[in-house]
Amino acid sequence: MEKQIINRLREVVGDENIRTTTAELYAYSTDAGIHRSMPDAVLRPKNTEEVAGVVKLANELLFPVVPRGAGTALCGHSVPVAAGVVMDLQRMNTIKELHIEDLYVVVEPGVVHKDLNAKLKEYGFFIPGPSSGNVANIGGMVATNASGGNAVKYGATRDYVLGMEVVLPTGEIARFGSRTLKNSAGYQLEKLMCGMEGTLGVITEVNLRITPLPEATAVAVAVFHTLEDAGRCVSNIIAYPVIPSGLELMSRVCIEAVNKAVCLGLPDEEAILLIEVDGSSNDVKDQIEKVTEICNESGSISVDFTCDAERKEELWRGRKAMIPALSKYHDDLVTVMLADDMAVPMSKVPEAVKAFQAISDKYDIIIASYGHSGDGNLHTKVLMDPTRKSHWDQAEKAV
Amino acid sequence: MEKQIINRLREVVGDENIRTTTAELYAYSTDAGIHRSMPDAVLRPKNTEEVAGVVKLANELLFPVVPRGAGTALCGHSVPVAAGVVMDLQRMNTIKELHIEDLYVVVEPGVVHKDLNAKLKEYGFFIPGPSSGNVANIGGMVATNASGGNAVKYGATRDYVLGMEVVLPTGEIARFGSRTLKNSAGYQLEKLMCGMEGTLGVITEVNLRITPLPEATAVAVAVFHTLEDAGRCVSNIIAYPVIPSGLELMSRVCIEAVNKAVCLGLPDEEAILLIEVDGSSNDVKDQIEKVTEICNESGSISVDFTCDAERKEELWRGRKAMIPALSKYHDDLVTVMLADDMAVPMSKVPEAVKAFQAISDKYDIIIASYGHSGDGNLHTKVLMDPTRKSHWDQAEKAV
Numbered sequence: 174m175e176k177q178i179i180n181r182l183r184e185v186v187g188d189e190n191i192r193t194t195t196a197e198l199y200a201y202s203t204d205a206g207i208h209r210s211m212p213d214a215v216l217r218p219k220n221t222e223e224v225a226g227v228v229k230l231a232n233e234l235l236f237p238v239v240p241r242g243a244g245t246a247l248c249g250h251s252v253p254v255a256a257g258v259v260m261d262l263q264r265m266n267t268i269k270e271l272h273i274e275d276l277y278v279v280v281e282p283g284v285v286h287k288d289l290n291a292k293l294k295e296y297g298f299f300i301p302g303p304s305s306g307n308v309a310n311i312g313g314m315v316a317t318n319a320s321g322g323n324a325v326k327y328g329a330t331r332d333y334v335l336g337m338e339v340v341l342p343t344g345e346i347a348r349f350g351s352r353t354l355k356n357s358a359g360y361q362l363e364k365l366m367c368g369m370e371g372t373l374g375v376i377t378e379v380n381l382r383i384t385p386l387p388e389a390t391a392v393a394v395a396v397f398h399t400l401e402d403a404g405r406c407v408s409n410i411i412a413y414p415v416i417p418s419g420l421e422l423m424s425r426v427c428i429e430a431v432n433k434a435v436c437l438g439l440p441d442e443e444a445i446l447l448i449e450v451d452g453s454s455n456d457v458k459d460q461i462e463k464v465t466e467i468c469n470e471s472g473s474i475s476v477d478f479t480c481d482a483e484r485k486e487e488l489w490r491g492r493k494a495m496i497p498a499l500s501k502y503h504d505d506l507v508t509v510m511l512a513d514d515m516a517v518p519m520s521k522v523p524e525a526v527k528a529f530q531a532i533s534d535k536y537d538i539i540i541a542s543y544g545h546s547g548d549g550n551l552h553t554k555v556l557m558d559p560t561r562k563s564h565w566d567q568a569e570k571a572v
Numbered sequence: 573m574e575k576q577i578i579n580r581l582r583e584v585v586g587d588e589n590i591r592t593t594t595a596e597l598y599a600y601s602t603d604a605g606i607h608r609s610m611p612d613a614v615l616r617p618k619n620t621e622e623v624a625g626v627v628k629l630a631n632e633l634l635f636p637v638v639p640r641g642a643g644t645a646l647c648g649h650s651v652p653v654a655a656g657v658v659m660d661l662q663r664m665n666t667i668k669e670l671h672i673e674d675l676y677v678v679v680e681p682g683v684v685h686k687d688l689n690a691k692l693k694e695y696g697f698f699i700p701g702p703s704s705g706n707v708a709n710i711g712g713m714v715a716t717n718a719s720g721g722n723a724v725k726y727g728a729t730r731d732y733v734l735g736m737e738v739v740l741p742t743g744e745i746a747r748f749g750s751r752t753l754k755n756s757a758g759y760q761l762e763k764l765m766c767g768m769e770g771t772l773g774v775i776t777e778v779n780l781r782i783t784p785l786p787e788a789t790a791v792a793v794a795v796f797h798t799l800e801d802a803g804r805c806v807s808n809i810i811a812y813p814v815i816p817s818g819l820e821l822m823s824r825v826c827i828e829a830v831n832k833a834v835c836l837g838l839p840d841e842e843a844i845l846l847i848e849v850d851g852s853s854n855d856v857k858d859q860i861e862k863v864t865e866i867c868n869e870s871g872s873i874s875v876d877f878t879c880d881a882e883r884k885e886e887l888w889r890g891r892k893a894m895i896p897a898l899s900k901y902h903d904d905l906v907t908v909m910l911a912d913d914m915a916v917p918m919s920k921v922p923e924a925v926k927a928f929q930a931i932s933d934k935y936d937i938i939i940a941s942y943g944h945s946g947d948g949n950l951h952t953k954v955l956m957d958p959t960r961k962s963h964w965d966q967a968e969k970a971v
Contacts, residue, residue, distance in 0.1 A: 274811035275917035275948070297813055318756040325753065331760060332731060354724065354947040355915035357717040357767050361730060364763035368756050385813040412673035414696060414784040455854030516754035518674035548753040549674075 174213035174257070178234055182216060182258065185226035190217040190264075201241070201259045205305075205496070206510045208249035212239070212259040219264045221338060221346060221377040227260060228375060229344030240371040242282065242313025245305040247510045250317055250370050260375065262312050268292055269378070276354060276383055277335055282312020282376050298383040301327035304493050312376050318368035322419040322449070322492070325411075325547030327384065331367035338378035339366060352380055387451035390418065391461055392485045394439065395446040395468045395476040400424055400530060400542065403444035404523030406471035407546045410448070411519050415463050419449030420547030421492055422526070426502065426556065427543045434498035437491040442474060444526075446546070447492055449485075499541050499554055506539070506556040512572045519549045529553055536571040538564070573612035573656070577633055581615060581657070584625035589616040589663075600640070600658045604704075604895070605909045607648035611638070611658040618663045620737060620745060620776040626659060627774060628743030639770040641681065641712025644704040646909045649716055649769045659774065661711050667691055668777070675753060675782055676734055681711020681775050697782040700726035703892045711775045717767035721818040721848070721891070724810075724946030726783065730766035737777035738765060751779055786850035789817065790860055791884045793838065794845040794867045794875040799823050799929060799941065802843035803922030805870035806945045809847070810918050814862050818848030819946030820891055821925070825901065825955065826942045833897035836890040841873060843925075845945070846891055848884075898940050898953055905938070905955040911971045918948045928952055935970040937963070 183191050192198070192215040203209040213236070218224045231238045237257030244251050253259050266283035273296045280289060286306035290299045303309055303321040313319070315337070320329035336350025350356060350363030366373060397403040403422055410417065423431070423446075428439045439445060446468075450460035461478050468476040479485060491498075499508040517525050526542050529551075533540040544551035555571065557564035582590050591597070591614040602608040612635070617623045630637045636656030643650050652658050665682035672695045679688060685705035689698045702708055702720040712718070714736070719728035735749025749755060749762030765772060796802040802821055809816065822830070822845075827838045838844060845867075849859035860877050867875040878884060890897075898907040916924050925941050928950075932939040943950035954970065956963035 272917060272919070274807050274919045276810060277917075318760065320754065320756070328731070329754070329756070331763065332727070351915070353915040353917055355719065355728070355944070355949040357719070357728070359767075361717065361763055361767050364730065364760055364766070367763070368758075368760050385815060408673050411675060416784060452851070453855045453858050455858065456852045459852050459854065516750075516752040518671060518676075518752055520671070520673045545754070550754040 174236060178236060179214060181230055181234070182214060182227065185230065186216050186218050186223050190219070191215070201261065202252065204244040204246045204249060204251050206247040206249055208252045210252050210254045211256065212253040213256050215259045215261060217261045217264050221340065224260065224340045224375050224377050225344045225346055227258065228340050228342065231258065232343055238375070240312070240316070240375045242310030242316070243285070243308045245309045246313065246317055247513055263310065265377065271296070272352075273298065273383070275352070277352060277380055278383060279378060279380050280311050281378060282310060282315070284311045285309070286311060286314060293383055294386065297386050299386050300333055300381055300383055302330065311379055311381070315367055315376055315379055316370050320550075322421055322545050324545060324550070325420060326416045326418045331364055333382045334363050334367055334379060335382055336363050336380040337366060337376055339374040339376055341374045347374070350380065354382060387418070389454045389457040389480070390449055390451040390485065391457050391478050391480045392419070392488050393448040393464065393476055393478040394488065395448060396440045396442050396474040397444040397446070397472065398442065398474060400444040400526040401523045402472050403446050404526050404546065406446060406468055406473060407522050408520045409467050409471050410464060411547070413463060413467055415450070415460055415467070417448050417460070417464065417547060418451040419447065420545070421447040422522070422542070422544055422546035422551070423447065424526070424542040426539060426541040427495060427499070430498040430502040430541065431491045431495060434501050435491050435494050437487065439491075440475070447488060495543060496554070499556060502556060505558045507559055508541070508554045509557055509559065509568065511555050511568055513552055513554065515551055517549045517551065519547070522546050522549060522551070525551055532571050536567045538567045538571050540571065573635060577635060578613060580629055580633070581613060581626065584629065585615050585617050585622050589618070590614070600660065601651065603643040603645045603648060603650050605646040605648055607651045609651050609653045610655065611652040612655050614658045614660060616660045616663050620739065623659065623739045623774050623776050624743045624745055626657065627739050627741065630657070631742055637774070639711070639715070639774045641709030641715070642684070642707045644708045645712065645716055646912055650712075662709065664776065670695070672697065672782070674751070676751060676779055677782060678777060678779050679710050680777060681709060681714070683710045684708070685710060685713060692782055693785065696785050698785050699732055699780055699782055701729065710778055710780070714766055714775055714778055715769055719949070721820055721944050723944060723949070724819060725815045725817045730763055732781045733762050733766055733778060734781055735762050735779040736765060736775055738773040738775055740773045746773070749779065753781060786817070788853045788856040788879070789848055789850040789884065790856050790877045790879045791818070791887050792847040792863065792875050792877040793887065794847060795839045795841050795873040796843040796845070796871065797841065797873060799843040799925040800922045801871050802845050803925045803945065805845060805867055805872060806921050807919045808866050808870050809863060810946070812862060812866055814849070814859055814866070816847050816859070816863065816946060817850040818846065819944070820846040821921070821941070821943055821945035821950070822846065823925070823941040825938060825940040826894060826898070829897040829901040829940065830890045830894060833900050834890050834893050836886065838890070839874070846887060894942060895953070898955060901955060904957045906958055907940070907953045908956055908958065908967065910954050910967055912951055912953065914950055916948045916950065918945070921945050921948060921950070924950055931970050935966045937966045937970050939970065
């Protein structure tokens, strides 16, 4: 990137908010996945006008701009594959307005999901989000239509977006959607923006719907002889119908990895389901009864519900630590995201996990299967020694 | 429209599925609102290929095509303002696939909402919809992003659309979205299509998410001295938070009209709220208690919950009969939709209904206010003698 462009960018965001040293560029060359490409510069704008200024300049001088939140994604969303500028939006982290009785909030894109929920908790509300919510930013969640363990009951980020401010590729500042739950006027462009990954503009403000925190929750560990049994139980729960607020599948490798990393004491078996139900206290009681019955009928070895706050927290912390835990599973192996994030109809979960196992056997490679099975969202992580060519070869065949 | 075009259309849909007599064109010149414009022809295609054939022809010969479901909308969505062809999709009314355990169905656009729900009820599921659901078609619901009384809890039609088949303006057949609850791959074009009112294409098949029927419901009539009090109670319920499955506001004119038309025996007061709660039996009990307390604290004259199936049905039938009932309110007056369908944040409901009243007084005109106040969706119907110029003048000023 020419010195002249850098100088013009400096004028827009200020000297202290542009970085060009190799170390800093390296830090912004990847997300939480395996893709990597160096940007020419990193900018940290502090408001919509600065974002618009950068985009206008990019439009005039024709350099790529890649907006970025916390960079927690695993699929390379924020990796600057054609170099250019990475625009880090984490300084725009103000919760601008709380409209509790109107069920919405207005936030800047750099607000951390956990921080927003901490604020909303004071009023008895929350917004569902991905497993990386402790660090993930709202802007990134919207731009990738993030969703996590509770999506089967609560939906994905797109289901919470009421409106937004977007800097279009021309640098123009546009507003889409509204501040009302009801809105059917004109095209639902705010929904189109969910999952566009920065390709249609840079999100600089979001109006998000909020939802009441459940009065009670309970979490069960259900243990199975085979992954397929666990998958079949997922289908049976949904079809009953019970819609749990979480329904996580973990294969043996995952169980062992999590036990090792965070001493969770999960049973040493082929598969477990982590099942969370929520609602009013009475409602939770009813659901515990139903889920226990369905697990038993689906051939579970055991199913154990807990309402203990500490144990629930511990189980979810274990689940959320899955990715780092897998990398500690074996001294010589690391987790590589090659075919990571896929979705199937829930009834196909048993078939899918069976196929993962067969592929793992065929190519003699360790595949860790887990996922938000409640909405058919499955992950497969390949565990391999990245210095060995044979591992890469086998992994690629497996993919 | 030239005879030659009509003949080419005849080739696409068959002789018996094209209508050009004045009486038939007249029937298709309006929806349930006040706008009217005559088409040149009405077509009734029976499958996607015929729809594509018509659109290709339109693209070649440059005549307008207006797709249409049951025509229950009040805003002129399906009125052929530039003449051309109205394409009635009601013959495409097959429920093609039921995937209960995967929580979705595949339907043609002409399926009636009520019929789909009757089928889903057998499995313990439903899809929420508008008050006109007894006749409204799924295609129209998607194309207008329809929503009704239970949207505050269950969302609008867009929240149920997973994917669709659309005939684009070129006649090309496209598929958007997926069959899975989880989907963040590519642009969410299926969401953009929700509410596009036929301007971006003709919807020929839809994948819709389904949701479990609640175990129990209860309905209350809460009575208030003023519309504003009732509006304030709406805010208080939402902020508590209790998210009812229905929260309908009715002003005096509406109460009288409904009482007269369907003998509902509603109390003779300024305002009532119709409040529905649903969930597990225990959950419903808890909500009844909370809502009763909030109504009392919000100054309600009385609040009366019923779990009686017949009475609940009767109350909702009364609410759904609102529009015809208003036209029977007075022998010389009819309901005219001039500024009908609006949305405000819920906390602004009291202010909005107060303003409607002030406008009504100022212009000496009867305005019936009601609406799905739970998500801030309000309706105002002007009651007037359409033969009197003074009524039109006053009504226009009021608008």
